Amino acid sequence: MSQTVTLSSSKTTIPLIGYGTGTKWFSGDNSKPIDKDLVKSVHDALSVGYRHLDAAEMYGTETSVGEALRTQSIARNEIFITSKVFKNIENIEKACTDVLTRLGVDYLDLWLIHAPFFDRNKISLEKAWQEMEKLVESGKVKAIGVSNFQKRHLEELFALNPKIKPAVNQIELHPYVYKASRELLEYCKSKDVAIEAYSPLGPLTFKSDGPANEILEKLAQKYNRTPAQVLLKWNIIKGDIVITTSSKRDRLEDFLKTTDKNFQLSDEDVKAIDDAGAKLHFRKYWTKEIDSQ
Numbered sequence: 362m363s364q365t366v367t368l369s370s371s372k373t374t375i376p377l378i379g380y381g382t383g384t385k386w387f388s389g390d391n392s393k394p395i396d397k398d399l400v401k402s403v404h405d406a407l408s409v410g411y412r413h414l415d416a417a418e419m420y421g422t423e424t425s426v427g428e429a430l431r432t433q434s435i436a437r438n439e440i441f442i443t444s445k446v447f448k449n450i451e452n453i454e455k456a457c458t459d460v461l462t463r464l465g466v467d468y469l470d471l472w473l474i475h476a477p478f479f480d481r482n483k484i485s486l487e488k489a490w491q492e493m494e495k496l497v498e499s500g501k502v503k504a505i506g507v508s509n510f511q512k513r514h515l516e517e518l519f520a521l522n523p524k525i526k527p528a529v530n531q532i533e534l535h536p537y538v539y540k541a542s543r544e545l546l547e548y549c550k551s552k553d554v555a556i557e558a559y560s561p562l563g564p565l566t567f568k569s570d571g572p573a574n575e576i577l578e579k580l581a582q583k584y585n586r587t588p589a590q591v592l593l594k595w596n597i598i599k600g601d602i603v604i605t606t607s608s609k610r611d612r613l614e615d616f617l618k619t620t621d622k623n624f625q626l627s628d629e630d631v632k633a634i635d636d637a638g639a640k641l642h643f644r645k646y647w648t649k650e651i652d653s654q
């Protein structure tokens with residue numbers, strides 16, 4: 362079973378490893394029919410011990426996740442569910458209600474602004490955040506946070522003196538973006554904003570010939586784990602919650618085993634991964650918006 366950590370601003374408990382329903386499962390259209398493979402995979406994830414599901418209005422997968430939730434027997438309050446708003450940011454309350462309907466639940470554990478790169482002429486960050494806060498007050502969501510926020514966006518948000526501080530910042534985080542994220546990570550730590558690392562397996566999935574490959578293989582052998590497990594552990598050791606996914610039950614099981622406290626990487630090995638990752642800057646998502654500013 363997945364371990365949990367407590368989010369400082371809301372006292373909500375969140376499982377350390379989340380099952381993502383974007384990327385591989387992305388359809389981008391909430392009117393699409395149910396994806397039976399995703400329903401089965403969510404059932405696999407729950408049955409091997411995942412208790413944390415990551416969704417977003419943008420993914421077009423919530424109807425399938427809702428179907429998976431309706432057709433299993435774990436109680437709602439044992440599953441941590443996140444969704445995110447972006448497309449319908451001008452009407453956050455309705456966006457949330459629609460998400461709840463598609464998922465077939467009456468609250469979300471975590472509700473995020475998917476990215477800061479929305480049209481500020483349509484809604485200001487201040488107004489958007491106030492709308493997010495109202496949903497906590499009305500009980501539709503337990504905690505609120507952000508995703509893909511860079512330091513300047515968080516500074517903008519904290520300068521508004523929000524009633525409720527962002528509990529998390531969900532960002533792409535693997536060795537090839539670690540160096541570029543150091544300042545942001547330090548800022549989040551100073552503000553008690555937990556990091557959720559998405560695409561933690563980036564070096565295996567996007568850059569299998571990249572400079573971290575050799576050390577990941579070497580450490581996998583040394584610790585008798587897979588390179589994917591080494592990457593997940595690297596993120597966990599940095600203090601991050603990780604959001605991963607797989608269509609393969611065996612891999613899902615392996616990923617969960619990285620929370621095993623008997624599996625640790627030495628400081629030296631963590632640094633070797635940092636150093637190898639620093640040789641390449643590669644970001645898969647929101648590249649134009651983040652790296653060109």
Ligand code: NDP
Nearest residue numbers: 381382383384385415559560561562563604605606607608
């Ligand atoms: P990961 O880096 O964990 O990659 C998961 C993918 O890796 C799966 O497609 C899996 O495929 C594949 N994989 C697993 N093991 C290996 C291996 N050994 N070698 C090669 N490929 C492997 O995460 P994702 O990038 O998929 O993102 C996870 C989740 O994070 C998303 O689903 C979404 O919920 C969230 N996310 C959020 C974003 C945001 O803007 N907030 C942006 C992107 C993602 P297989 O099925 O074959 O195992």
